[in-house]
Structures are given as C-alpha cells and as structure tokens.
Amino acid sequence: MDDEYEKLFRRLNPPRVVIDNESCKNATVIRVDSANKHGILLDVVQILTDLDLIITKAYISSDGGWFMDVFNVTDQDGNKITDEPILDYIQKSLGPESCFTSSMGSVGFKPSVDHTVIELTGSDRPGLLSEVCAVLTHLKCNVVSAEVWTHNTRAAAVMQVTEEETGSAISDTERLAGIKELLRNVLSGSNRSRGAKTVVSHEAIHTDRRLHQMMFAARDYERSGGDSVDGCLGEKQRPDVSVVNWYDKDYSVVTIRSKDRPKLLFDTVCTLTDMEYVVFHANIDAEGPEAYQEYYIRHVDGSPVKSDAERQRVIQCLEAAIERRVSEGLKLELCTTDRVGLLSDVTRIFRENSLTVTRAEVTTRGGKALNTFYVREASGCPVDAKTIDAIRQVIGQTILKVKGRPDDSKQASQESPTRFLFGGLFKSRSFVNFGLVRSYS
Numbered sequence: 001m002d003d004e005y006e007k008l009f010r011r012l013n014p015p016r017v018v019i020d021n022e023s024c025k026n027a028t029v030i031r032v033d034s035a036n037k038h039g040i041l042l043d044v045v046q047i048l049t050d051l052d053l054i055i056t057k058a059y060i061s062s063d064g065g066w067f068m069d070v071f072n073v074t075d076q077d078g079n080k081i082t083d084e085p086i087l088d089y090i091q092k093s094l095g096p097e098s099c100f101t102s103s104m105g106s107v108g109f110k111p112s113v114d115h116t117v118i119e120l121t122g123s124d125r126p127g128l129l130s131e132v133c134a135v136l137t138h139l140k141c142n143v144v145s146a147e148v149w150t151h152n153t154r155a156a157a158v159m160q161v162t163e164e165e166t167g168s169a170i171s172d173t174e175r176l177a178g179i180k181e182l183l184r185n186v187l188s189g190s191n192r193s194r195g196a197k198t199v200v201s202h203e204a205i206h207t208d209r210r211l212h213q214m215m216f217a218a219r220d221y222e223r224s225g226g227d228s229v230d231g232c233l234g235e236k237q238r239p240d241v242s243v244v245n246w247y248d249k250d251y252s253v254v255t256i257r258s259k260d261r262p263k264l265l266f267d268t269v270c271t272l273t274d275m276e277y278v279v280f281h282a283n284i285d286a287e288g289p290e291a292y293q294e295y296y297i298r299h300v301d302g303s304p305v306k307s308d309a310e311r312q313r314v315i316q317c318l319e320a321a322i323e324r325r326v327s328e329g330l331k332l333e334l335c336t337t338d339r340v341g342l343l344s345d346v347t348r349i350f351r352e353n354s355l356t357v358t359r360a361e362v363t364t365r366g367g368k369a370l371n372t373f374y375v376r377e378a379s380g381c382p383v384d385a386k387t388i389d390a391i392r393q394v395i396g397q398t399i400l401k402v403k404g405r406p407d408d409s410k411q412a413s414q415e416s417p418t419r420f421l422f423g424g425l426f427k428s429r430s431f432v433n434f435g436l437v438r439s440y441s
Contacts, residue, residue, distance in 0.1 A: 014096035019087055021080050027056055027072035028081040032094050036067040038300060042273045044069060047093045049266040051086060052076055060282035115144055115160040116170045117205060121214045122187035122196035124155035126378065130351045131186050133344035139179055140164035142340045146362040149211050151324045154220040158207045164340045169202055176200050212270050212321060221320035239322045241315045245304050251296040252304040258322055260291035268293055271321035276300045328358040329376030330383045331403035338369040349394055353387050354378045
C-alpha cells in the first residue's frame with residue numbers, strides 16, 4: 001500500500017527541473033523540485049556526478065514531503081553546460097520521465113548479460129593486485145573494466161570480466177564457484193585477521209556507490225594507533241569534520257572542510273545515506289580550492305546523533321569516505337589494444353620495479369584498453385624518474401604516459417595511510433608461471 005501511495009503521489013506531483021544558464025555568471029543553475037524520499041538527494045547527486053559535472057555550490061531543503069535543491073554546476077574545464085544532449089539527459093533523468101525513486105538500488109541500471117561482476121574485499125598486502133590479475137588470466141577471464149580502491153590497510157575492487165573465448169558473461173555455475181573460491185583464497189593469503197570476501201554476480205551496479213559500501217562494510221574507517229602518525233597523511237591533512245547537536249530543532253549539524261576535488265559531494269552524501277541519515281538541509285560551497293559542506297541531519301528513526309560514540313563514528317566514516325578516492329602518487333595512463341592478460345602483464349612490470357598501485361581505473365572502449373594507475377615506490381618514497389623511464393621502455397613510450405613529473409609525486413600525494421597497497425616489494429617472476437595459482441588451489 002505504501003508503494004502504491006508513493007506512485008500515486010508521484011503522478012500527482014511529478015518532479016520539476018529548471019536549467020538556467022542566465023542567472024549565474026560562472027555556472028549553470030539546476031533546480032530540482034520533487035516529492036521527498038530518503039535517498040533522493042543521493043540519486044540526484046549521482047546523476048550529475050556520473051556526467052562528470054563539477055558541483056560548485058548547492059542549496060538543499062527537504063523538510064516535510066517536498067524536496068527542493070539548487071545546484072550550480074560546470075564542466076571539467078569550469079564552463080557552463082551548453083551541450084544540448086547533456087541538458088536533455090539531465091531533464092529526462094531528473095524530470096517527470098525520470099526513473100529515480102529509491103537510491104537503495106542503482107539509478108537506471110539493469111542486469112547485464114555481457115559481463116560478470118566480481119567484487120573483492122579484504123586486507124591489502126604487497127602484490128595482491130598482481131596475484132588477482134594473474135589468477136584471472138590463468139582462468140581465461142578477460143577484465144573489461146575495473147576500479148580498485150585502497151584505504152587504511154583495506155582493499156576493495158569491482159571488476160567486470162568476460163569469457164576469453166566467447167567475450168560474454170560467464171554462465172557456468174560450477175566455473176563461477178571455482179573462480180569465486182580461488183579468488184577468496186588469494187585474498188585471504190596468510191592473514192586471516194580481516195575476512196576476505198568475493199561476490200560474483202550478473203547484476204549491474206553503480207561502481208562508486210558499491211565501493212563505498214564495501215569499504216564501509218570492511219570498517220576501513222577504524223584506525224589503528226600507528227595510522228595517525230603516518231608520514232604521507234598526517235592529522236593536519238585529514239578533512240576537518242565536526243558534528244554538533246542543534247537541540248532547538250532536533251538536528252545534528254555536520255560541517256566538513258577539506259580540499260576540493262571531483263565527486264566530493266557524492267562521496268559525502270553516499271556515506272550519510274548508507275549510514276541511514278536523512279539530510280534535511282544543506283549548504284555546499286566549493287568554488288575555491290577548499291570545499292565547505294554543512295548538513296542538517298537526523299537518523300531515519302527521526303532522532304539526532306544520540307551519543308559521543310555515534311558522533312565519533314560519523315566523523316570517522318566521513319573522513320574515510322573523503323580519503324578513499326584521493327589519489328596518492330604519480331598518475332600513469334595506459335592506452336593500447338586490449339587483450340587477455342594485459343592487466344596482469346602491466347601490474348607484473350610495476351611489481352618487478354618495486355612500485356605500488358594505490359588506485360586503479362580500468363576501462364575498455366572499442367577494443368582499446370584505457371587504464372589509469374596511481375603509483376608510488378613501495379617504500380613510500382616518491383617515484384624515481386629513472387624507474388618510470390625503465391618501465392616505459394618495457395611497456396612502450398607511446399603506450400604508457402606520465403601525468404605530472406615523478407619529482408612532483410610527493411607534493412601531489414594526499415591519500416590514505418597505506419603506502420604499499422596493491423603493489424609489490426618483491427621482484428619475483430614466479431607468479432608469471434602461475435605458481436601462486438597452484439599454491440592457493
């Protein structure tokens with residue numbers, strides 16, 4: 001009955017979207033009015049973020065049964081949005097024809113028959129990404145896309161793979177079970193203190209949202225005593241997050257000051273939503289190098305933050321959400337013809353040169369592999385220019401390009417305390433012959 005009432009209310013009160021390129025000098029203004037529902041803010045922010053739009057300001061109000069938001073957005077170059085197909089897509093995605101009614105599922109996604117989704121979560125260790133890629137290559141699985149995050153000694157990855165022979169999703173249930181079990185063993189290694197988890201499915205998901213959920217479930221927001229004195233990310237570089245209660249209005253007020261970056265608003269709103277907090281009002285200002293976010297929240301049960309323990313948990317989770325995506329180290333971009341085993345070969349070369357990959361984005365378009373890696377020395381030091389030159393000689397100067405100079409990687413580094421993640425300290429080639437695969441089977 002609640003679902004039917006919601007559909008009726010939505011038909012009688014369809015969403016309204018106004019896109020204004022006149023009233024603001026430096027940005028396109030998008031106004032969204034809609035029936036209110038928990039998670040609707042995340043849906044709207046997700047749609048704008050997936051278009052690679054930069055949200056420079058936002059005003060949010062959702063008291064009562066109505067949701068009213070104003071977003072100032074630009075493209076990646078800081079220009080207003082004038083591309084008609086994009087403006088059309090925004091209207092259709094957020095207006096009366098939109099399909100967003102609940103953020104608990106991914107907006108506009110349907111199960112895929114083209115690929116199999118593999119989710120990996122576990123404790124990080126040297127060489128883990130190389131081992132995972134070697135296993136998949138040995139099992140004749142082609143990685144068509146992947147995103148890898150590491151934070152606070154945890155690792156999470158969402159990979160889309162296909163059968164090497166058919167180029168389609170893996171349908172054999174016994175084969176899927178074998179892949180799942182073998183990958184779980186690789187993730188577990190000799191360290192069983194933090195449970196490794198492998199999920200295989202054909203469901204289409206929103207990768208960024210899922211990675212946040214996986215990291216949250218792995219409790220990457222919990223810091224050990226040694227994490228706070230890490231040389232790469234000291235306390236002063238962490239986001240400034242505070243939570244205070246406004247007793248007159250029964251709100252908890254969350255304020256966040258941090259360095260601005262793309263998708264910052266999405267990461268924050270995603271975390272608040274997954275922690276089951278409702279944003280009633282918010283003010284976002286990210287026009288300068290620093291971003292200021294202010295949220296007036298209550299738990300879904302209607303109460304503000306009730307205890308100091310809950311307050312500290314909110315602060316820790318928001319800090320983690322902001323830190324996960326910030327990229328430590330030197331950015332490398334690889335573009336070449338895709339083939340089975342490419343990712344395994346590239347990560348092997350990184351490993352043999354004692355580089356660690358702190359984050360990775362792997363995509364395939366039109367038979368081309370477009371991969372981005374953030375790397376640094378496994379020791380935690382900036383990447384040496386000679387090391388990068390040697391790697392480019394092996395992979396190909398035109399195939400692997402460096403974004404920024406190796407000498408700049410230390411200054412550009414602002415990532416999680418985990419320096420050795422998804423890389424390797426060992427220069428052994430043993431896993432090329434899949435010795436590791438046999439040892440885990």
